[in-house]
Amino acid sequence: MIGRGVPTGTSTPRPVALLLPGQGAQYQGMGVGLYEREPAFTDAIDEFFVLLGREGAAIRADWLSEHPSVAVDEAIRAQPLLFGIGYAVGRMLQSWGVEPSVLLGHSAGEYVAAALAGVVSLEDAAALLLSRVELFQRAPVGGMLAVVATEDQVAPFLTEEVVIGAVNEPGQLLVAGPEPHPSRVRAALERAEITCLPAKALRGFHSPSILEACEASVPDFAAIRLNAPALEIVSASRPGFLDRATARDPRFWAMVPGVPVCFGPALDLLLSRGSYLLVETGPGQGLSVLARRHPQVLARRSAVVSMLGHRPGPPGADRAAVLRAVDRLASEGYRVPAAARESLLDDQPAAVMPAVLVPTGIGQ
Numbered sequence: 001m002i003g004r005g006v007p008t009g010t011s012t013p014r015p016v017a018l019l020l021p022g023q024g025a026q027y028q029g030m031g032v033g034l035y036e037r038e039p040a041f042t043d044a045i046d047e048f049f050v051l052l053g054r055e056g057a058a059i060r061a062d063w064l065s066e067h068p069s070v071a072v073d074e075a076i077r078a079q080p081l082l083f084g085i086g087y088a089v090g091r092m093l094q095s096w097g098v099e100p101s102v103l104l105g106h107s108a109g110e111y112v113a114a115a116l117a118g119v120v121s122l123e124d125a126a127a128l129l130l131s132r133v134e135l136f137q138r139a140p141v142g143g144m145l146a147v148v149a150t151e152d153q154v155a156p157f158l159t160e161e162v163v164i165g166a167v168n169e170p171g172q173l174l175v176a177g178p179e180p181h182p183s184r185v186r187a188a189l190e191r192a193e194i195t196c197l198p199a200k201a202l203r204g205f206h207s208p209s210i211l212e213a214c215e216a217s218v219p220d221f222a223a224i225r226l227n228a229p230a231l232e233i234v235s236a237s238r239p240g241f242l243d244r245a246t247a248r249d250p251r252f253w254a255m256v257p258g259v260p261v262c263f264g265p266a267l268d269l270l271l272s273r274g275s276y277l278l279v280e281t282g283p284g285q286g287l288s289v290l291a292r293r294h295p296q297v298l299a300r301r302s303a304v305v306s307m308l309g310h311r312p313g314p315p316g317a318d319r320a321a322v323l324r325a326v327d328r329l330a331s332e333g334y335r336v337p338a339a340a341r342e343s344l345l346d347d348q349p350a351a352v353m354p355a356v357l358v359p360t361g362i363g364q
Helices: 039-051 053-064 075-095 109-116 122-137 151-157 181-191 208-216 218-222 250-254 263-271 286-292 317-331 338-345
Strands: 016-020 100-105 142-147 163-169 172-178 196-198 232-235 277-280 303-306
Touching: 016 075, 016 109, 016 286, 039 053, 039 075, 039 122, 053 075, 075 100, 075 109, 075 122, 100 109, 100 263, 109 122, 109 232, 109 250, 122 208, 122 218, 142 181, 151 163, 151 172, 151 181, 163 263, 172 181, 172 208, 181 196, 208 218, 218 250, 232 263, 263 286, 277 286, 277 317, 286 303, 303 317, 317 338
Parallel strands: 016 100, 016 277, 100 232, 277 303
Antiparallel strands: 142 172, 142 196, 163 172
16 A cells, blocks of 8 residues: 555565745745755746746745845745745656655645645646635734643643644644734743743734635635546645545645644654654745654654754755665665765855746736
8 A cells, every 4th residue: 555654673664754844934045055056956946936926026036135024924925936936846856756655744835735735736836826825814913822731730820812833742832823822822832831932923824813814715726637646645734634626626735824733743643653753845844843753753663854944044054965865765765866965065146047937927
């Protein structure tokens, strides 16, 4: 069966499970070091920018700029870039012959999983992303807090507006809601000496404040073709392996940003099946940190590798991270083509890219 982990004690290389991050993992310049140096990455993200039309040209310009016109934490920048980078890194791995067996996305990362698994076409994913981001921009301003506590410890501080938005692991939660409520909850948590920090989100994703926007996107999902996944997907929105009916359900996909993320339980389910090489394909390394603390990884039954850096750095930082990942893949028994390593070692600055062409009918 596709996606089955390798039982402990075998010499077969562990199958790859991609971990796909969502909102909050972004930082300015993420992935730029691979652009124009790694062909498969460049081709994939350029294709995505073209499908976004004029908005794609603006997003790419801000991505490549040291002084973007729109901050990367805004949903109109964070969500398209996280999707494009996650998708492009996934395609880069496939171009190297590293075929994932299973995909696990966190929040917006579930949409990257859907595209890589063939549930949606890249063209449809791009069009949906633009319409969804516009809806999110009209949602109430809000926020999310990373909280070091259990659900029971946090429960007394929650309200109708501020809810648990994500369970990343036992004792590691996100709470979310519209302002000013998260700020009040933060103050109360700090008075109780419970550690909490603001997450990089300007809306209360995975809280009731975003549900109206999610409902409004259902017709858009119903208007496109949704396919059964060609690769297995572990859903963190409805913890479990995504069946054919759910994968083809427009409402399931529309509601992903509004329902809690159960990444911890989803990772538990995945690693209960056997041994995997967990490869985080986006920026931030947040999912890698969570995965490295999992009992199955601590026991060395599974392993973790990050494809990109965890924060802004010099131009070569992302390439250095990918080169470390290449070495880890090699140690696991995967043969990355020598040409990939050579392109990553090229220290020549990336050339200025031509303007993105605007395809008819998209991004007008």
